[in-house]
Amino acid sequence: MGWFGSSEKSAPDAASRQDRQRCWDSRDVYFTCLDAANVIKPGDEGKACDTSKAEYERDCARSWIEYFNKRRVLAEQQQGVLTQAKNQINAAKNS
Amino acid sequence: MLAFAPRLAARCKATRRSNTPIARLAQTSVVPRHASRGFSSSAPARNQPLPDASGRDKAAVGVFTPKAAALFVATGVGLFFYFRYEKQKLIERRQKELEDKQVGRPNVGGPFTLTTQDGKTFTEKDLLGKWSLIYFGFTNCPDICPEELDKMSAAVDTLDKEYGPVVQPIFISVDPARDSVAQVKRYASEFHSRLVGLTGDYDTVKKTCKAYRVYFSTPPDAKPTDDYLVDHSIFFYFMDPNGRFVDAFGKATTVEEVVARVQKEIGVWHGRTGKTA
Numbered sequence: 001m002g003w004f005g006s007s008e009k010s011a012p013d014a015a016s017r018q019d020r021q022r023c024w025d026s027r028d029v030y031f032t033c034l035d036a037a038n039v040i041k042p043g044d045e046g047k048a049c050d051t052s053k054a055e056y057e058r059d060c061a062r063s064w065i066e067y068f069n070k071r072r073v074l075a076e077q078q079q080g081v082l083t084q085a086k087n088q089i090n091a092a093k094n095s
Numbered sequence: 096m097l098a099f100a101p102r103l104a105a106r107c108k109a110t111r112r113s114n115t116p117i118a119r120l121a122q123t124s125v126v127p128r129h130a131s132r133g134f135s136s137s138a139p140a141r142n143q144p145l146p147d148a149s150g151r152d153k154a155a156v157g158v159f160t161p162k163a164a165a166l167f168v169a170t171g172v173g174l175f176f177y178f179r180y181e182k183q184k185l186i187e188r189r190q191k192e193l194e195d196k197q198v199g200r201p202n203v204g205g206p207f208t209l210t211t212q213d214g215k216t217f218t219e220k221d222l223l224g225k226w227s228l229i230y231f232g233f234t235n236c237p238d239i240c241p242e243e244l245d246k247m248s249a250a251v252d253t254l255d256k257e258y259g260p261v262v263q264p265i266f267i268s269v270d271p272a273r274d275s276v277a278q279v280k281r282y283a284s285e286f287h288s289r290l291v292g293l294t295g296d297y298d299t300v301k302k303t304c305k306a307y308r309v310y311f312s313t314p315p316d317a318k319p320t321d322d323y324l325v326d327h328s329i330f331f332y333f334m335d336p337n338g339r340f341v342d343a344f345g346k347a348t349t350v351e352e353v354v355a356r357v358q359k360e361i362g363v364w365h366g367r368t369g370k371t372a
Contacts, residue, residue: 014236015234015235015278015281015282015285016285017241020238020241023237061235061322063235063237063322063323063324064237064324066324067324
């Protein structure tokens with residue numbers, strides 16, 4: 001929880017467009033880092049994305065983080081199912 | 096006319112069976128009896144034993160007395176008007192169905208009393224006289240609410256340019272514990288200048304959501320400082336200037352689709368009332 005000292009910024013304000021945007025941007029940076037580390041579930045990356053994770057947790061409310069993280073996992077699962085379906089279709093076409 | 100039918104039947108039988116005595120009997124006995132029902136003048140014919148050919152002709156001609164003719168014409172005219180009336184009714188009914196698609200319109204909406212971001216009371220009566228786009232959400236909404244409200248605002252901007260301010264954008268909070276009037280004011284100000292942000296206490300919001308068939312999951316005992324999300328229905332409603340439901344738009348609907356749908360309804364409305372709202 002080291003980011004408290006490094007930032008004077010107060011808790012993110014959901015009613016502010018600017019704060020929302022900042023949270024989304026931090027989230028995207030962190031998720032890009034996860035993608036690079038080949039990690040789907042946030043938290044499984046070890047120390048690989050600590051910097052971006054700290055910013056993400058600073059800029060977004062805890063409830064938002066939970067929501068975005070869950071959605072990322074769900075989206076990946078969905079993507080997996082879709083890719084599988086596509087592969088099956090292709091396999092059926094080629095056979 | 097009623098007396099006429101059996102007589103014709105009897106005639107047909109008579110011709111088929113040629114000149115047998117029975118046929119003659121049937122003919123003679125049937126004709127005067129039915130004929131006499133229609134008019135009293137031929138009543139004496141009943142007393143005559145087996146009327147001759149001239150008597151039969153007299154009976155046949157007798158059917159077309161002025162009285163029978165009048166009855167015939169009256170029935171015909173009556174039927175004519177009856178069918179015309181029925182047809183008219185059918186056309187009117189179809190017309191009504193076409194014009195006013197009330198049948199199958201979901202029963203969305205109802206009375207409510209909420210507070211605007213300026214602290215004023217806002218009820219369902221304030222929806223009258225303008226088209227409205229109503230979104231139910233909460234200010235602590237991570238991404239869907241702001242996206243939908245931006246979409247709504249963009250659609251309203253486009254429509255404003257074409258018609259003037261005839262479409263009223265409205266945001267109704269489903270998070271009464273945290274969404275105070277001040278919070279809603281800050282939130283709404285960043286979307287559309289005419290966006291009306293509404294909130295109220297838990298029971299009022301709950302009642303409003305029920306009327307609008309909106310589901311939301313805020314716990315009744317939530318505290319303003321709690322950090323939680325509200326699961327809720329995420330479509331926005333399109334209501335007409337009579338405050339009646341027209342359509343609902345989901346996340347997949349684009350700004351262009353919303354604009355086109357509203358334009359279509361305004362067009363129909365203009366054609367019927369001569370006004371755009």
